[in-house]
Amino acid sequence: MITDEILNSVRRVHFIGIGGSGMYPLVQILHAKGYSISGSDNNETETLEAVRKMGITVYLGQRAENIKDAELIVYTAAIMSDNPELIAAENSGAYVCERAELLGLVTGWYNSAVCVSGTHGKTTTSSMLTQIFMCEGVDLSCVIGGKLPSIGGSGRCGKSDIMVCEACEFEDHFLKLYPDIAVILNVDEDHLEYFENLDNIKKSFREFARKAEKAVVANGDDENTMQSLEGLEKEIITFGFGRGNDYSAAITERKGLCTRFELYVRGVKQGEYEIHVPGDHNVLNALAAIAAARYCMVSYEGIAEGLKTFMGAIRRFEKICEINGVTVVDDYAHHPQEISCTLKAAKALDFKRVWAVFQPFTFSRTRLLLNDFVTALSIADKAVITDIMGSREKNTYGIYTEDLASKIEGAVWFNTSHEAADSQTSQQKDFNFGQVVDYLAENVGEGDLVITLGCGDVYKVAKRLAARLGERRS
Known part of the structure; x- marks a missing residue:
């Protein structure tokens, strides 16, 4: 556990996953306080570009050598225990802390x-x-x-x-x-x-x-x-x-x-x-x-x-497009209560049909709150469910999309083999998202509202659907 005394004694800080939304503000604050910052991430994002413009070294890809000379290494809860930088950090003799510890000291x-x-x-x-x-x-x-x-x-x-x-x-x-x-x-x-x-x-x-x-x-x-x-x-x-x-x-x-x-x-x-x-x-x-x-x-x-x-934060009932009378919105709601509130608000608006496109996040939440998800998603006129995003978890719960979707009247899902669903590969996810976009593009109509829901990367469905609807118009 780090303390104020430790934080005051170090000057060189490395962030594993520096492009994360929770990491970036801490990078800004420590940079302004005069700390020497470096960091790494696996994917190019607008945030990484913003970090680089601050004069901060960013490594694309996570390797043990990236932490060289760091006195404090910060990681997020999303970083897996087999991450090469985290392993190197724990063996380096430098101070290592989870993001929440650093945020606590900063507050x-x-x-x-x-x-x-x-x-x-x-x-x-x-x-x-x-x-x-x-x-x-x-x-x-x-x-x-x-x-x-x-x-x-x-x-x-x-x-x-x-x-x-x-x-x-x-x-x-x-x-x-x-x-x-x-x-x-x-x-x-x-x-x-x-x-x-x-x-x-x-x-x-x-x-x-x-x-x-x-x-x-x-x-x-x-x-x-x-x-x-x-x-x-x-x-x-x-x-x-x-x-x-x-x-x-x-x-x-x-x-x-x-x-x-x-x-x-x-x-x-x-x-x-x-x-x-x-x-x-x-x-x-x-x-x-x-x-x-x-x-x-x-x-x-x-x-x-x-x-x-205030027009909303990004991914909080964020309007993506309105094309051919179809409105596409993206929302971060991933808990049944949040989904219920979002869908009730949507149903109170003047749309012909409300489509809920939901990406379940973590196997544990899906299994433990299964019936609550059924109740919440049933508020929509049509529900389309993607494969479950396991994130930091392995599917020890034996839960699959069909277990949720089959309980919702009229819900649509795509039969993915259990082995493929458990694999969580980017290729499998992209294929599943493609099936969802194809179905929506063929079936949504004028006056409909489509809401993508979830805290994973289901927003990609909203953006791909917007592109498809644009092609249909042309």
Whole structure:
């Protein structure tokens, strides 16, 4: 485990997987602090190009020699134990840490670190809050789980003492942070391969809230959240639709992607606000951002401008195209509750049919939440399911796409052999995605909305479909 003393004693830092959305903001911050940075990744991306423009050496491909002379090597949880750089790092005598450890120390550098947690909505809320601070003229630092167009990426390094940080509960990573203001959007069952049950999840969120130096901003409508905070001796600021919350909302109009709502602060109407991301869940995200921003003394004018100009983070109901009357949207939703919220928001819009194109992520989540996925995906008019993306896992659960899709009325999937599905090769995935795109291109029609869903690389389906629809038009 690294400490502030260790971090202060090293100057040469190497990042394994430097192009990751969680790594890039840390690279920006450490670079601005004068550290000598290098890094590696396996695929060329826009992020790698941005890193190179900072004067940082980036190696394409991961090899043991890349870590030469590094005093601290940082890796992400996605890096497998047989990674050659990680093996070399552990045998090098240099300090080695997982990204969450470094992020935790960095949050301690700021006097107002707003750490946004919750099973769902972290990236959207962190992005909204960042947009609000930017519109207020605050030169903040931020670490976001997705890309925010207004800052050109997933983070930035500012000169103020304010930081916005997405706080992920995966394997208790958020317990390594040092929040001044801890935001809890909701508490739900996820990552059960680690937590095992909801009670353990609640205990972790309680510990996260306990670490807050100043205040906790919590969803007063969410029973699991409030149970997690029972008896906690902290300043707790609540938000929700219930008028008994410190910050509450009453929706006044829904039109397209725009939702308008009245804001009430401790029961007194403060004004009317608008957001341009659909769904009641995004009104709750906005309330959380408002409450945290007001605690940091942001003006209501800055809040209104930030929310009004926020058009969503990339991969959060991101519009890819509208061609021949077919609209294609991509969304990061990968948990049943997130999928349910996204599809309900989509169904409330004026489309003929809503198509859900879902890539299940990790075998454990698919198996443990199988029936919840069935319920959520059944909200769509049509569901198309890809092969499961195992990510860091092997298929010890014996779960396959057919086990999910066969339980959803009218769902479409493609019969991949179990051996091919387990192989997780790029060639197999590309073939499976091609089958999905072919089917969609032949069957979607004018007035339809197609939403690709998942936290893997299902966005490639959306982009390939957009290209195919463009060819059909020509």
